[in-house]
Amino acid sequence: MxxxxxxxxxxxxxxxxxxxxxxxxxxxxxxxxxxxxxxxxxxxxxxxxxxxxxxxxxxxxxxxxxxxxxxxxxxxxxxxxxxxxxxxxxxxxxxxxxxxxxxxxxRHPHIYSDTVADDEEAVKQNWEKIKLKEKGNVSVLGGVPKTLPALVKAMRIQEKARGVGFDWDDKTQVWEKVEEELGEFKAEFNIADGSEIDHEKAQDEFGDVLFSLINYSRFLDINAEEALERTNRKFIYRFQYLEQAAAADGKTLSEMTLEEMDYYWNEAKKGK
Known part of the structure; x- marks a missing residue:
């Protein structure tokens, strides 16, 4: 060394x-x-x-x-x-x-040994291969913690699969998959007449939509967990503005129309 x-x-x-x-x-x-x-x-x-x-x-x-x-x-x-x-x-x-x-x-043989890794992707691939040998996992996905939140788990699954070369070639293919999953979901479960749907199947298909979107976010170098949390915080800010502004005008949300609430919501959007 x-x-x-x-x-x-x-x-x-x-x-x-x-x-x-x-x-x-x-x-x-x-x-x-x-x-x-x-x-x-x-x-x-x-x-x-x-x-x-x-x-x-x-x-x-x-x-x-x-x-x-x-x-x-x-x-x-x-x-x-x-x-x-x-x-x-x-x-x-x-x-x-x-x-x-x-x-x-x-796990850093490119620093402490003679392995060559010229970019971040090569480092990640080396890391996953070494980790797989160390732990003796039969599956590349064996090291993904079972109790991870589902969204984070999806990200880790996709990263690990990518580490051994199982991935799309470019983001256009991934977006086509997103559109395919969305189309299938809409065709089967966007039923105008209100007919009863198979909720278990709908849940499976909706999971496919989410998984494909998370996959696409990875190709854009967007952290899906962080992106969703930013949206959560944005919604909380706007909703609390709506509550406070309505109360300041002597109004109660439960007695307001959606149109009235939208007025305050749009005001909140100007701030954040």
Whole structure:
């Protein structure tokens, strides 16, 4: 492995001291705090998930100070899990950190070995191939977590399939697939006479429409999860403007017509 000189970092000692301080505080809390003493990996799990979503909120809002705080909360959780692992003689923070360092070196052979990867796509393909060998998965998709939210899972499935060359050649083919799925869905379920539909089949077909749209977003380098969240936030802003503006005029939404609500909605659109 070629020797890489570490970047100059005049604050490295401060960073190490800060991490050491956190480890010391974790030891003290685990020994002396009634709440911290009771925690297990299972009891912390849902709290960690909550912290990740709070970090996501801060990132979406572009609030750097909040991002800093939420990263601290997550760092605490990581140290907490490592402390519990140490107490159970399973692993400690040294094992955790060395493990991720070893993984990064192994999965970046274009940096630490003689593999050539000239662009981002080549790096991704190498990563997926190495990961597949490491985990011994029979399927390329075996590493996709089962509990991922469906939209994020669809993105990961498509990325992993692309990593081994199973993908469309260009975005025009993908859009044709979107139109095909939309056409099939509309033809079968946009029934004007209100006839009963097969809801299970409709759900399957609607899933196909969503999957194809997510696929197309990938070809445009759009993060589908982020795009939908931006729309969610935009809708919330406009709807809350509608509520507040109507209330300021002495009106109640439940007593307003859709046309009246549209007036405030259009006003909200001017702002965001």
């Amino acid at each position: 070629p020797k890489i000189d570490p970047p100059k970092d005049t604050k490295r000692a401060e960073k190490l001291a800060a991490f050491d301080r956190l480890l010391t505080i974790m030891d003290e809390l685990r020994l002396n705090c009634p709440w911290d003493k009771k925690q297990t990996t299972e009891s912390l799990r849902h709290l960690t998930i909550e912290e990740v979503y709070e970090l996501s909120d801060a990132i979406m809002e572009g609030a750097a100070e909040e991002v800093r705080k939420e990263l601290g909360d997550l760092m605490l959780h990581l140290v907490f899990y490592a402390k519990i692992g140490e107490e159970n003689a399973q692993f400690d923070i040294t094992d955790v950190l060395n493990g991720i360092c070893d993984k990064l070196i192994h």
